[in-house]
Amino acid sequence: MTNHHDITCRELAEFIADYLDHTLPADIAREFDRHLAVCPSCVAYIESYKQTIRLGKAAFAQAEAPADASAPQAILNAVRAARKSAR
Amino acid sequence: MTRDTRAHPYTPARAAPEQSSDEAALVRRLKAGDEAAFEQLILSASPRLLALARRMMSREEDARDAVQDAFLSAFKSIDRFDGRSQLTTWLHRITVNACLMKRRSQRRRPERSIEDLLPQFLDDGHHRSPARPWKTPPADSLEQAETLDLVRARIDELPEPYREIIILRDIEELDTDETASLLDLSAAAVKTRLHRARQALRTLLDPHFAEEQP
Numbered sequence: 030m031t032n033h034h035d036i037t038c039r040e041l042a043e044f045i046a047d048y049l050d051h052t053l054p055a056d057i058a059r060e061f062d063r064h065l066a067v068c069p070s071c072v073a074y075i076e077s078y079k080q081t082i083r084l085g086k087a088a089f090a091q092a093e094a095p096a097d098a099s100a101p102q103a104i105l106n107a108v109r110a111a112r113k114s115a116r
Numbered sequence: 117m118t119r120d121t122r123a124h125p126y127t128p129a130r131a132a133p134e135q136s137s138d139e140a141a142l143v144r145r146l147k148a149g150d151e152a153a154f155e156q157l158i159l160s161a162s163p164r165l166l167a168l169a170r171r172m173m174s175r176e177e178d179a180r181d182a183v184q185d186a187f188l189s190a191f192k193s194i195d196r197f198d199g200r201s202q203l204t205t206w207l208h209r210i211t212v213n214a215c216l217m218k219r220r221s222q223r224r225r226p227e228r229s230i231e232d233l234l235p236q237f238l239d240d241g242h243h244r245s246p247a248r249p250w251k252t253p254p255a256d257s258l259e260q261a262e263t264l265d266l267v268r269a270r271i272d273e274l275p276e277p278y279r280e281i282i283i284l285r286d287i288e289e290l291d292t293d294e295t296a297s298l299l300d301l302s303a304a305a306v307k308t309r310l311h312r313a314r315q316a317l318r319t320l321l322d323p324h325f326a327e328e329q330p
């Protein structure tokens with residue numbers, strides 16, 4: 030429940046990144062916390078925003094493919110060929 | 117969820133120059149056009165650059181092409197390498213650029229509009245439909261692998277400028293200024309775009325992770 034001088038869900042959504050980086054001015058951060066105390070939707074939104082970041086990092090941490098032993102040599106051969114044809 | 121422990125590729129650029137004498141010697145040989153030095157560099161640097169390119173490109177073939185392009189442009193511009201950063205840092209940056217250029221040159225399917233992926237609000241500023249809490253990610257490793265495949269696929273669905281910024285800031289963990297200079301944007305624009313990108317990715321993931329309505 031918000032009244033006219035409190036921040037809205039829309040305003041809160043704009044500043045989530047700064048809130049999580051702790052770069053919001055203190056008075057606005059306090060309004061943020063006041064809003065979160067009464068708005069389960071924004072709490073769920075922020076939590077899922079944080080989880081989105083974590084999932085993105087995890088998805089690519091795992092994508093470190095097993096080292097392909099032949100890849101460096103293949104790249105070397107391709108670079109050699111490209112340099113030769115450029116000459 | 118395993119925390120990625122790979123060394124931050126860009127950190128040395130901001131640190132004091134700490135070139136080992138081995139590296140200084142290698143750079144001298146590269147600048148003198150020593151073929152054996154080039155080949156040694158390709159063999160030693162390829163695995164890490166390929167890992168980077170795989171994170172940025174969707175297909176293995178494109179990742180290899182991008183690394184190859186990166187070496188070609190690195191060798192062309194070795195005279196401009198000033199030794200203030202490490203050679204590996206410099207190569208990382210060139211590889212990121214090669215990947216960005218390659219992705220942008222590829223014909224892509226029509227992209228979704230970012231506006232459709234941002235959260236929707238009512239006129240009074242409340243969420244159009246209240247956000248639902250998300251389930252905790254699976255602990256089982258097989259399910260976890262499926263989950264992460266799904267996350268990668270959803271990241272691939274983002275409009276390219278938004279996918280780029282997630283990769284550079286959240287995955288490669290470049291800082292705002294480094295990202296701004298790579299993408300030729302202001303720091304403020306990087307922050308805004310990253311926030312929109314995360315919101316859009318959250319929208320794409322929501323159907324998979326939100327708890328059922330009670």
Ligand SMILES: [Zn+2]
Nearest residue numbers: 037038068071
């Ligand atoms: Zn709210």
